[in-house]
Every structure is written in structure tokens, then in C-alpha cells.
Amino acid sequence: MYDHRKLGRELGLFDTDPLIGSGLPYWLPDGAIVRHSLEEYIRTVERRAGYRHVYSPVLGKRELYEISGHWSHYSDDMYPPMDLGGEQVVLRPSLCPHHAVIYRSRSHSYRELPLRLAELGGMYRSELSGVLGGLTRVRCIQLNDAHIFCTLDQVADEAAAALELIATAYRAMGISATRYRLSLPGPGGKYVAAPEKWQRATKLLIEALDCSGLPYESAEGEAAFYGPKIDVQVTDHAGRESTLSTVQIDFHQPEQFDLHYIGADGDKHRPVMVHRSIIGSVERAMAQLIEQHGGAFPAWLAPIQVIVLPVSEAEDGVAAELAEHCRTAGLRAEVSAAAGGSLGARIRENRLVPYQFVVGPAEAAHGDVSVRLRDGRRLPAQPAAQIVRRVGELVESHAGRLWAD
Numbered sequence: 001m002y003d004h005r006k007l008g009r010e011l012g013l014f015d016t017d018p019l020i021g022s023g024l025p026y027w028l029p030d031g032a033i034v035r036h037s038l039e040e041y042i043r044t045v046e047r048r049a050g051y052r053h054v055y056s057p058v059l060g061k062r063e064l065y066e067i068s069g070h071w072s073h074y075s076d077d078m079y080p081p082m083d084l085g086g087e088q089v090v091l092r093p094s095l096c097p098h099h100a101v102i103y104r105s106r107s108h109s110y111r112e113l114p115l116r117l118a119e120l121g122g123m124y125r126s127e128l129s130g131v132l133g134g135l136t137r138v139r140c141i142q143l144n145d146a147h148i149f150c151t152l153d154q155v156a157d158e159a160a161a162a163l164e165l166i167a168t169a170y171r172a173m174g175i176s177a178t179r180y181r182l183s184l185p186g187p188g189g190k191y192v193a194a195p196e197k198w199q200r201a202t203k204l205l206i207e208a209l210d211c212s213g214l215p216y217e218s219a220e221g222e223a224a225f226y227g228p229k230i231d232v233q234v235t236d237h238a239g240r241e242s243t244l245s246t247v248q249i250d251f252h253q254p255e256q257f258d259l260h261y262i263g264a265d266g267d268k269h270r271p272v273m274v275h276r277s278i279i280g281s282v283e284r285a286m287a288q289l290i291e292q293h294g295g296a297f298p299a300w301l302a303p304i305q306v307i308v309l310p311v312s313e314a315e316d317g318v319a320a321e322l323a324e325h326c327r328t329a330g331l332r333a334e335v336s337a338a339a340g341g342s343l344g345a346r347i348r349e350n351r352l353v354p355y356q357f358v359v360g361p362a363e364a365a366h367g368d369v370s371v372r373l374r375d376g377r378r379l380p381a382q383p384a385a386q387i388v389r390r391v392g393e394l395v396e397s398h399a400g401r402l403w404a405d
């Protein structure tokens, strides 16, 4: 594996500046393309799975976090409040309280459940500067988050479906989980009290894990303050393990925010909140992608998907038209013009680009393209329109492989 901080700078993906501050990385154009593709993929997968997206502000009144329990259980990780005309506002440490309030803003019938609210939203953590590094420990986080409001007997299925979504996303991203961890409370931690709810939530998570057939280990002292969780652990280039994805069951916040739905009996009932994140923070997911692939991203994430290489200047014009054809077909394509050096040198320069389209005199004359794949494989010359369509399909399928024979 590679060090994502080193590669991030070398490949022009992201960087930091002391004037902006530590733990506050910014994204360069190529990094922004990868990140944007990842975020769009997640939104698409979530929409297909029945999630509905919302936006909520990164600030909230102190009172919001007092109700959620963050103020008393999580304040060490929060920024100090800002005074605004007698009111205190806080940079949010999580999206959950906002989503609970959004749920509460409308009345809900049992027929609407499970109601799945999702958001790729900003949140903030007041990490000390000593522990900050690259994208894995940051102060400003873009979280792939969702909250499923459901009945008690829907919880296990929803948690299992979330685990399935996580597995699907990992396959598309070409990253692997180190292990699944059932994170339980430990001695001395700050947790909301209600032992019977903790036991019930733990039982449901075990049910979801069993139904998914995934091997897992239990760990004490790793739970959220409001409930137990399933953590999907990944390992970085230095062998350090961290949590990327998570599924949590929460009886606490529905109580705190007095959430309810109208049941088939016409009475008010309390929903359960399942918190889940498919790829965790976008920053950490990007770090994992960079380290695992060394910059040779799966084609759907690559900043440039197709590089068109004219053999000589005589093919520069045809190459430019071909790149335009690719862009019209939705692919990210560029030309590496003949003036840029020998064909071999230009191929080396573009070695991370998954599809390299070579156009020589014979190809130009017949409207063909010879394709080199990033892994060194060469495909025979084929009509340009056919190859562009095929590459478009492969990218769109989010398959890990570059070519299907």
C-alpha cells in the first residue's frame, strides 16, 4: 500500500496549507473529480435503495445538542460555541440531531416506514493538531450519513440491507474490509443509561450480522454514547486500523426528540433510529482509495478515463475529434498530442489512465482505435464508435475490471 499524503501531493489530488490550518485539506481539480464521482455514486446507490436525500445546516443551536446528548457526552470533540446576540450556536459534531428534527417536522404514518433520510453533509471535530494527518484525521469532515426511522421489527432487515450496501460499495471501489466489529460499551465510558435498550439494540445488530453471514468480533468500549454499533474496519499503509463504515441502532435520540409515528391502531408509537454510513467520511474513504490503488483508481473514479494518443502530428486532428466524441459520451477524455514526446514517453506519462486510445495512420484512415489498457494489455484495432460505447458501459457498470473478454 501507498502513503496517501505523499501520493495526494504527487498526483495533484489534495493538499494543505498552514494558512488555512492543519486538519483542513483542500481539493485540487483532479482530486475533486474523484471525490465528486464517489459522492455521485453513493447518492445513486442510495436513491436506488430507497433513501431520500436532504440538506441540513452545519450549524445548530447549543440546545439542539443538549437534547441529543452530544453536549454532555461528546463535548470534548466539539468546537466551543459561538455567541450570537444572546444565542449560542455550535459547529455540528454529527448530522443525527438535524435529521431527527427533519423527521419530527412532519407527521408520519406507519405506512411511510422505514423512512430513510440521507445526506452527504459537513460536520466538525475539534481534533488536537498533534493527531492530524492527511485525510484520515481532519477537523472538517464530509460524512456520508443516513438515518432510517423504522419500527422495531424492521430494524434487523434495515441493518442487514445497510451491510449489503457497504459490501456493494467496497466491491465497486476495490477496497477491502479488514474486519467487522460489534462495538459495545465498556467500563468508564460516557454512555446514556438504559441497559435494557442497549441489550435489545445489541441483540438486533447480532441478528443483522448473523443474517448477513459475516464473521465479526466484539469489542468493548467502542460503542457510540447512544448505542452499540457495527463498525467496518479498514487498514492503512502503516498497518493502522480505523473505522470506515458503520451501522448503529439508537433508541435514545427518538426518545430525546420525542419522535413518533401513527400506527395501524391510530395511536402514537416511538420509531427506532438506525444510523448508517456506507463509506464513512469522504476524506477517509478517499485516503483508503488512494492507498489501496496507488492512484490507479477504478475507471469510474479515474480523473482521466481515456487518454487519446496520436502516433504523429498527422493524427492530432483525428485524436481531438475522438476525445470530443468520448466527452459527448460522458467519458473524461484528454489528448496527449504528438508534440509532447515519443509515443512510449506519453504512454508512461499517462500510465494511471485506465484506457489509452492509440491512433496511427492506419487507424485514422479507417476510423479505428487501438486500445492499450493500463495493465499493459493491448486490444486489436476496432471501430472508434464501438470502443467508446464499450468503455462507456464498463465505466457505467462500476465494475472493478478494465475489460470483459
Ligand SMILES: [Zn+2]
Binding pocket: 094, 095, 096, 145, 146, 147, 275, 276
Ligand atoms: Zn447519526
